[in-house]
Amino acid sequence: MPRDRRILDTAATAFHEKGFHGVGMDELGRRAGLSGPSLYRYFAGKDEILATLLNEAMDELLGATRQVDDDPVADLHRALRHHVDFALANRQLVTLYQREVRSLVEPWSKKFNRRRAEYSRSWEALVARAHPDLDESAVAVTTQSWLGMVFSVATWPERVLSTPQVADRILGLLTGGTDGTR
Structure with a gap:
């Protein structure tokens, strides 16, 4: 595993366990099997590590909101x-985002906030395309409700997450709940 990936994975775990402000570079280095100062060869500091973790997740999630199917409902x-x-x-990463996104500082926070806004707009476009009968406010509420529910799984108890076909059940609630927006 490349060192920068090991550092990122280690940081995600440490930030999840202790919070962003509860972990120093020395501890991150020790956990990653490196000295704290050697981490600076890969990242400018904890802020860049946090920004990298959040941006990696945003890359994947934003990419998944791009239209790929001609059928808007299927898409x-x-x-x-x-x-x-x-x-x-990625429950650990989702929790990290929920807890620590406000810890992101410049120069990373401004760019990330623009990407978050783009992400919301992309989701709203997906919802509006699949449900053209919804007005703009219903699209916005539906979008935020769905995203809130999806990402709430990060804090669900293990006994619930181990439910057979939990992903299918969540999807059923999400897609069946569209009737409530009318």
Whole structure:
């Protein structure tokens, strides 16, 4: 595994366990099997590590909101499935985002905030395309409700997450809930 990947994976775990401000570069280095100062060969500091972790996740999630299917409903369901699967597989990273995104500082925060806005607009476009009868405010509420539910899985108890076909059940609730927006 490349060292920068090892550092990022180690940091994601450490930030999840202790919070961004609860972990120093020396501890990150020790956990990654490096000296704290050697981390600076790969990253300018913890802020860049956090920004890199958040941007990697945003790259994947934003990419999944791009239109790929001519059928707008199928395209929306594909994006929802991707996001549910991502949230279930990356609960630690989702929690990191929820807890620590406000710890992001310049120069990374401005760019990341623009990307978050683009992400919301992309989702709203998917929802509006699949449900042209919804007005702009219903599209916005539906989008934020769905994203909130999807990413809430990061804090669900293990006994719930181990439910058979949990991803399918979540998708059923999401897609069946569209009727509530009318």
